[in-house]
Amino acid sequence: MRAMVYRGPYKVRVEEKDIPPIEHPNDAVVKVTMAAICGSDLHLYHGMMPDTRVGMTFGHEFIGVVEQVGSSVEHLKPGDRVMVPFNIFCGSCYFCVRGLYSNCHNVNANATAIGGIYGYSHTCGGYDGGQAEYVRVPFADVGPSIIPDWMDDEDALLLTDALPTGYFGAQLGDIDEGDTVVVFGAGPVGLFAAKSSWLMGAGRVIVIDHLDYRLEKARSFAQAEAFNFTEFDDIVVHLKKATDYLGADVAIDAVGAEADGNFTQHVTSAKLKLQGGSPVALNWAIDSVRKGGTVSVMGAYGPLFSAVKFGDAMNKGLTLRMNQCPVKRQWPRLFEHIQNGYLKPNDIVTHRLPLEHIGEGYHMFSAKLDDCIKPIVVPGAV
Amino acid sequence: MPYTAGEPGRTVPEEVRARIPGWGVDLDPKNPPAFPRERFDPDATGAHWDFPERQEEKWPRERSIEHKFLTPVFGTATPLHGLSGAIRRLAYRRYSEGRAAHWLLLIAGDRVDAVESHLRSLASARPDDPITESGVLSERRHRPIRSRFGRGRADVSHMWMDPVIIVGPWLLAGWLAFSLVKRVVGRRPA
Ligand SMILES: [Zn+2]
Ligand SMILES: [Zn+2]
Numbered sequence: 375m376r377a378m379v380y381r382g383p384y385k386v387r388v389e390e391k392d393i394p395p396i397e398h399p400n401d402a403v404v405k406v407t408m409a410a411i412c413g414s415d416l417h418l419y420h421g422m423m424p425d426t427r428v429g430m431t432f433g434h435e436f437i438g439v440v441e442q443v444g445s446s447v448e449h450l451k452p453g454d455r456v457m458v459p460f461n462i463f464c465g466s467c468y469f470c471v472r473g474l475y476s477n478c479h480n481v482n483a484n485a486t487a488i489g490g491i492y493g494y495s496h497t498c499g500g501y502d503g504g505q506a507e508y509v510r511v512p513f514a515d516v517g518p519s520i521i522p523d524w525m526d527d528e529d530a531l532l533l534t535d536a537l538p539t540g541y542f543g544a545q546l547g548d549i550d551e552g553d554t555v556v557v558f559g560a561g562p563v564g565l566f567a568a569k570s571s572w573l574m575g576a577g578r579v580i581v582i583d584h585l586d587y588r589l590e591k592a593r594s595f596a597q598a599e600a601f602n603f604t605e606f607d608d609i610v611v612h613l614k615k616a617t618d619y620l621g622a623d624v625a626i627d628a629v630g631a632e633a634d635g636n637f638t639q640h641v642t643s644a645k646l647k648l649q650g651g652s653p654v655a656l657n658w659a660i661d662s663v664r665k666g667g668t669v670s671v672m673g674a675y676g677p678l679f680s681a682v683k684f685g686d687a688m689n690k691g692l693t694l695r696m697n698q699c700p701v702k703r704q705w706p707r708l709f710e711h712i713q714n715g716y717l718k719p720n721d722i723v724t725h726r727l728p729l730e731h732i733g734e735g736y737h738m739f740s741a742k743l744d745d746c747i748k749p750i751v752v753p754g755a756v
Numbered sequence: 757m758p759y760t761a762g763e764p765g766r767t768v769p770e771e772v773r774a775r776i777p778g779w780g781v782d783l784d785p786k787n788p789p790a791f792p793r794e795r796f797d798p799d800a801t802g803a804h805w806d807f808p809e810r811q812e813e814k815w816p817r818e819r820s821i822e823h824k825f826l827t828p829v830f831g832t833a834t835p836l837h838g839l840s841g842a843i844r845r846l847a848y849r850r851y852s853e854g855r856a857a858h859w860l861l862l863i864a865g866d867r868v869d870a871v872e873s874h875l876r877s878l879a880s881a882r883p884d885d886p887i888t889e890s891g892v893l894s895e896r897r898h899r900p901i902r903s904r905f906g907r908g909r910a911d912v913s914h915m916w917m918d919p920v921i922i923v924g925p926w927l928l929a930g931w932l933a934f935s936l937v938k939r940v941v942g943r944r945p946a
Binding site for chain 2: 381382383384385386387389397398399400421424425426427428429430431446448449462463464465466470471472473475479480481482483484485486487490496497499500501502512513515516541545551552570572573574575577597617618619620664676677678679700703704706707708711714715716717731733734735736737738740741743
């Protein structure tokens with residue numbers, strides 16, 4: 375089969391690989407029909423996530439058709455069209471049974487602090503991802519769901535990570551009626567977090583980013599107020615002024631450890647590994663939320679330490695809430711919202727390219743060429 | 757204004773409700789979308805086992821020492837090999853996830869892996885190609901000049917380093933090959 379393969383920092387190519395076999399009785403092999411490149415794939419692409427091995431196939435956002443199932447699979451059969459949440463989880467461990475699917479204890483031998491994720495380095499279990507023609511899906515009875523007939527393929531694809539994660543970010547904010555919510559980052563997750571904040575009753579939604587085309591999307595897609603932080607001497611002061619010197623009630627970090635920050639951050643994190651990515655957005659969130667407010671974090675952070683302003687968080691009495699999104703828990707409600715027309719996930723898709731061009735896709739997405747917000751790759755397309 | 761006890765701007769303007777289809781549908785705390793905190797609901801997951809059957813360990817699989825045993829299911833994407841494998845094995849065997857040494861060794865293993873794999877590729881039918889693998893060809897169709905000015909393009913600040921990262925391994929490989937040839941040639945009796 376054809377698969378995207380990591381060759382080292384800033385280098386990927388498509389090459390021939392074996393079709394993955396069934397390795398466990400509850401595995402399925404899924405033929406991928408569509409995959410996405412995610413902002414958090416850039417952490418891998420830039421070589422910032424520990425134990426990212428050459429030869430690995432990335433891609434934790436994909437949908438496809440079941441090709442083959444293991445002997446204990448009961449709920450799926452070959453031919454089923456499935457959407458697969460980015461978390462790999464067993465459904466029966468201490469954590470899964472409590473709904474913490476992203477924290478499953480039975481799927482990641484390499485670490486206990488993080489669960490299993492498709493195509494996300496050995497730190498997340500060493501599973502190949504879906505930017506390929508076929509992918510191994512463990513616990514096929516637990517993770518995947520059959521795509522409803524009424525659902526658009528691209529919407530299903532965005533339900534495997536970006537939309538549920540954005541929605542989860544708003545949820546973690548514990549938004550109260552009329553709250554002012556500030557979202558840092560206008561990538562796919564930030565846009566969905568902003569949009570979801572309204573559904574949870576926000577009175578005001580503000581989005582902060584540095585790329586004008588993404589801010590424009592925040593205004594049109596998420597109906598938010600949007601500011602470019604590079605136009606302000608100090609974005610925190612601006613936000614304080616904009617909220618009558620109170621601060622926002624809820625701040626959402628939809629950036630994570632910066633996949634690509636300014637020069638110093640780039641050197642200390644991406645190059646020298648002195649920190650696991652600079653938490654600029656998180657520190658802005660801590661600074662700009664009001665005292666007693668809530669900071670929600672679902673941007674991607676690696677396991678290495680980051681310089682977070684913990685003292686400020688303590689002195690302000692903040693509630694910090696965070697996790698990787700347990701995607702499947704979000705699906706029932708999100709399906710309803712899509713059917714009711716409250717959310718239209720694929721409005722944010724900007725690029726569709728064949729798998730064979732994925733090297734260019736990574737560069738384009740990483741450099742934010744051509745106003746790229748969300749690229750989708752299609753195996754087999756030309 | 758925070759200097760008094762009043763509630764600032766808590767009433768949501770009608771204009772907002774009218775503008776946002778679905779405004780407030782998930783507002784009711786008694787009807788949470790997916791209860792964000794822990795919830796005990798063993799029947800909800802589709803699992804039909806207490807403890808999953810164990811996947812066969814076809815080669816010694818590294819694991820965090822914070823695990824009691826190898827997890828019943830694990831990834832098989834890229835087994836350990838070579839010098840990078842030895843570094844990674846050490847990181848897993850010796851250090852818990854709480855130790856910086858664990859992660860720094862893994863990062864070091866990654867860099868060694870990239871160089872090792874690059875050298876190996878030069879001896880293969882399909883060597884690494886610095887042009888296509890860096891994806892720079894996508895610049896051609898996507899406004900390479902305009903995107904660099906006044907738009908906060910993310911990679912501009914460190915672009916000068918990229919040739920070092922991408923071309924560096926090639927120079928290193930060339931230098932190694934050259935010194936190897938020199939050594940072999942030099943050893944021949946004149
Ligand atoms: Zn993602
Ligand atoms: Zn589990």
